[in-house]
Amino acid sequence: MIRIIGIAAVALALCGCSTTTPAERLASNQASCQGYGFKPNTDAYSTCMMQMDLEAKSDDQRRRAAIADALSNMGQSMQPSRRVTCNTFGSARNTGYGAFGNSTTTCY
Template identity: 35%
Template sequence: MPTFISMMRILFSVIALGTIAGCDLAERDTSACESYGFSPGTEAFGNCLMERDQTRKQSMADALRSSGDNFNSTPARTCSTYVSAHGSTVQTRCY
């Protein structure tokens, strides 16, 4: 079972790599959302970027949980709420 120190090293590595790769990730997310047909500056484009970010964060959280992290016995949940430009549509997704 990983110790607290080893878990902190893993977490630091993930944060450091995320910081270094942040610009590349933003460019890839932008390119991906444009390739899906979303236009920059639109609500749909913003939702696409947000969903890609949430998916990435959830993947990192899942990886940390599966590495033997017993610090928290209750699995963390991430929820995202999307509201249309006119406020008529609200959608919440929890992972």
């Protein structure tokens, strides 16, 4: 159980609790490119802005893949480590609408 909670915590951490709006991302990218010395309305500035956008999309894709992997690993860790066999004993009668009666199921 503790392992499942740990994996869920990792997945949540990978999600990132903060979200950046497109306007915030644009402003951040503009500030970065200008900080690098590129002047707005130049080819170099446009290339910088495009590169910043591509890197952000790549980061988002990596983050989503990491979350998917963490969730997959969590699902696999919840699977039984050995095969479970169940036997059902008792009496049941089929009425055409389903089986009714007393039964006991034992799994090992």
